Amino acid sequence: xxxxxxxxxxxxxxxxxxxxxxxxxxxxxxxxxxxxxxxxxxxxxxxxxxxxxxxxxxxxxxxxxxxxxxxxxxxxxxxxxxxxxxxxxxxxxxxxxxxxxxxxxxxxxxxxxxxxxxxxxxxxxxxxxxxxxxxxxxxxxxxxxxxxxxxxxxxxxxxxxxxxxxxxxxxxxxxxxxxxxxxxxxxxxxxxxxxxxxxxxxxxxxxxxxxxxxxxxxxxxxxxxxxxxxxxxxxxxxxxxxxxxxxxxxxxxxxxxxxxxxxxxxxxxxxxxxxxxxxxxxxxxxxxxxxxxxxxxxxxxxxxxxxxxxxxxxxxxxxxxxxxxxxxxxxxxxxxxxxxxxxxxxxxxxxxxxxxxxxxxxxxxxxxxxxxxxxxxxxxxxxxxxxxxxxxxxxxxxxxxxxxxxxxxxxxxxxxxxxxxxxxxxxxxxxxxxxxxxxxxxxxxxxxxxxxxxxxxxxxxxxxxxxxxxxxxxxxxxxxxxxxxxxxxxxxxxxxxxxxxxxxxxxxxxxxxxxxxxxxxxxxxxxxxxxxxxxxxxxxxxxxxxxxxxxxxxxxxxxxxxxxxxxxxxxxxxxxxxxxxxxxxxxxxxxxxxxxxxxxxxxxxxxxxxxxxxxxxxxxxxxxxxxxxxxxxxxxxxx
Numbered sequence: 001x002x003x004x005x006x007x008x009x010x011x012x013x014x015x016x017x018x019x020x021x022x023x024x025x026x027x028x029x030x031x032x033x034x035x036x037x038x039x040x041x042x043x044x045x046x047x048x049x050x051x052x053x054x055x056x057x058x059x060x061x062x063x064x065x066x067x068x069x070x071x072x073x074x075x076x077x078x079x080x081x082x083x084x085x086x087x088x089x090x091x092x093x094x095x096x097x098x099x100x101x102x103x104x105x106x107x108x109x110x111x112x113x114x115x116x117x118x119x120x121x122x123x124x125x126x127x128x129x130x131x132x133x134x135x136x137x138x139x140x141x142x143x144x145x146x147x148x149x150x151x152x153x154x155x156x157x158x159x160x161x162x163x164x165x166x167x168x169x170x171x172x173x174x175x176x177x178x179x180x181x182x183x184x185x186x187x188x189x190x191x192x193x194x195x196x197x198x199x200x201x202x203x204x205x206x207x208x209x210x211x212x213x214x215x216x217x218x219x220x221x222x223x224x225x226x227x228x229x230x231x232x233x234x235x236x237x238x239x240x241x242x243x244x245x246x247x248x249x250x251x252x253x254x255x256x257x258x259x260x261x262x263x264x265x266x267x268x269x270x271x272x273x274x275x276x277x278x279x280x281x282x283x284x285x286x287x288x289x290x291x292x293x294x295x296x297x298x299x300x301x302x303x304x305x306x307x308x309x310x311x312x313x314x315x316x317x318x319x320x321x322x323x324x325x326x327x328x329x330x331x332x333x334x335x336x337x338x339x340x341x342x343x344x345x346x347x348x349x350x351x352x353x354x355x356x357x358x359x360x361x362x363x364x365x366x367x368x369x370x371x372x373x374x375x376x377x378x379x380x381x382x383x384x385x386x387x388x389x390x391x392x393x394x395x396x397x398x399x400x401x402x403x404x405x406x407x408x409x410x411x412x413x414x415x416x417x418x419x420x421x422x423x424x425x426x427x428x429x430x431x432x433x434x435x436x437x438x439x440x441x442x443x444x445x446x447x448x449x450x451x452x453x454x455x456x457x458x459x460x461x462x463x464x465x466x467x468x469x470x471x472x473x474x475x476x477x478x479x480x481x482x483x484x485x486x487x488x489x490x491x492x493x494x495x496x497x498x499x500x501x502x503x504x505x506x507x508x509x510x511x512x513x514x515x516x517x518x519x520x521x522x523x524x525x526x527x528x529x530x531x532x533x534x535x536x537x538x539x540x541x542x543x544x545x546x547x548x549x550x551x552x553x554x555x556x557x558x559x560x561x562x563x564x565x566x567x568x569x570x571x572x573x574x575x576x577x578x579x580x581x582x583x584x585x586x587x588x589x590x591x592x593x594x595x596x597x598x599x600x601x602x603x604x605x606x607x608x609x610x611x612x613x614x615x616x617x618x619x620x621x622x623x624x625x626x627x628x629x630x631x632x633x634x635x636x637x638x639x
Contacts, residue, residue, distance in 0.1 A: 040175030227624030294477025
């Protein structure tokens with residue numbers, strides 16, 4: 001804690017002008033949880049050795065073990081505290097996976113840089129002085145402090161047992177860093193709106209542990225492109241996008257030009273990515289539940305694409321694909337993609353080229369999945385999270401309620417003249433602890449469902465869970481109505497991050513466990529504007545918007561295609577999924593293709609099966625190019 005206070009003071013110029021004493025106290029209290037957890041790690045073995053050896057009266061052995069681990073604690077943690085100051089000066093972060101990658105870099109050059117730029121001799125003297133003082137105090141405690149007299153004289157066996165149990169419980173609490181169900185973890189660390197202050201919360205030792213984990217996760221992706229087999233990557237690009245005069249840059253194959261705006265330029269564009277908002281609740285058979293009336297109404301007035309696939313089955317992977325414009329191929333880019341600048345197909349840089357100020361709104365904390373750093377690297381102008389809205393909600397642990405998030409959006413957008421905002425919601429996520437009945441939800445339990453719905457209900461999902469879907473739908477509908485009044489020319493795009501993994505019955509179809517909706521709504525967006533029967537995916541959102549609003553000849557880059565340019569014969573690809581207007585396939589890892597949601601037209605189905613091999617080959621090519629771009633970069637020809 002002393003180090004944390006010094007850290008905040010030393011880099012005090014990075015504190016936001018709006019940061020209050022309350023924010024600092026909140027950061028210190030959260031940091032104490034991580035302090036406790038790290039201390040608990042060093043206490044476990046001494047405690048267990050004491051429990052085993054005390055009955056044998058091995059007092060000296062116990063003392064040696066205790067002092068050894070205490071000494072080790074100070075040697076390691078104080079050293080990391082001193083080093084992380086220098087590391088932070090260079091990277092503006094505590095330890096991350098780059099500190100491990102430095103082991104494979106030019107170590108002599110790194111050492112020379114450290115010596116020449118940061119004068120480590122001063123840091124070494126500080127460390128030795130600090131360590132000497134700590135070990136002196138440790139030795140003093142070892143010699144002069146003993147157990148209280150009442151413990152030594154305790155004779156009651158019941159009290160002794162109770163004391164032992166209490167000690168075990170307190171050790172467990174200390175090691176978890178929490179009395180609640182949420183232990184001290186990185187994803188819960190960013191509790192203030194001050195990004196620098198949040199960086200002081202996790203202990204240096206814990207940040208190093210996370211750095212090692214992140215590095216290992218990045219290296220598990222392997223060295224060879226898993227999709228393209230023996231084909232040369234340049235040949236793959238030419239097969240997928242056509243020959244571009246032998247170009248050696250992948251970006252040349254991704255380049256597109258807009259055909260010209262077909263609607264007035266919107267003042268504000270809102271891309272809402274809704275947590276777990278999948279397609280099945282919008283099907284007609286579930287309409288009597290009135291869970292998705294708001295989004296359904298927007299789709300009826302505007303454009304509702306029902307044959308639409310998410311980029312992946314998880315929030316961060318889908319969100320990263322939407323933001324970067326790169327298909328998810330199994331590579332988790334929340335760490336890898338947080339450095340090196342935005343992708344060529346970033347939604348933020350593309351919209352900035354059209355004159356829009358860009359924003360990212362997230363109902364949780366910026367520390368989740370490293371989302372804050374990832375979005376910054378993708379080129380966004382402004383980031384707003386739960387911390388900017390007070391960080392408190394009536395719901396659970398994932399963030400603020402969706403209505404609070406949309407209030408934050410309206411508040412921040414009011415000062416902007418022309419903006420593009422990505423909004424990631426959180427309400428429809430476990431543990432589903434919001435009081436939805438108090439918000440107007442009509443079903444106390446499943447017995448309150450309409451009669452036609454009761455016939456479909458098999459108890460697979462409870463009414464309270466669906467109440468959170470209902471509230472998520474209500475919140476976005478209320479937001480669209482308010483925003484429409486404030487900014488009539490706004491364009492709204494709504495989709496789900498992934499299918500929700502919760503279904504109304506125990507045997508959902510392949511479509512129900514695959515699809516999410518995509519809605520376009522706004523001024524001059526009419527149902528006749530685009531054929532909504534075509535199949536699409538998350539990567540098609542940006543080009544679709546571009547082709548609606550961009551001037552003719554505007555250049556942009558995309559792995560996806562504008563839905564305006566698709567036909568009923570086109571296929572769309574997402575991670576382990578292929579969809580057409582009539583058909584849907586899943587591609588399990590290491591398995592065979594499984595068809596689902598088949599057409600009733602037998603001749604058409606037979607023709608599609610014949611061409612399936614070609615379709616899968618195209619799928620593998622596209623995913624291979626995406627994997628290559630993430631892992632190797634845009635240069636296709638190695639020189």
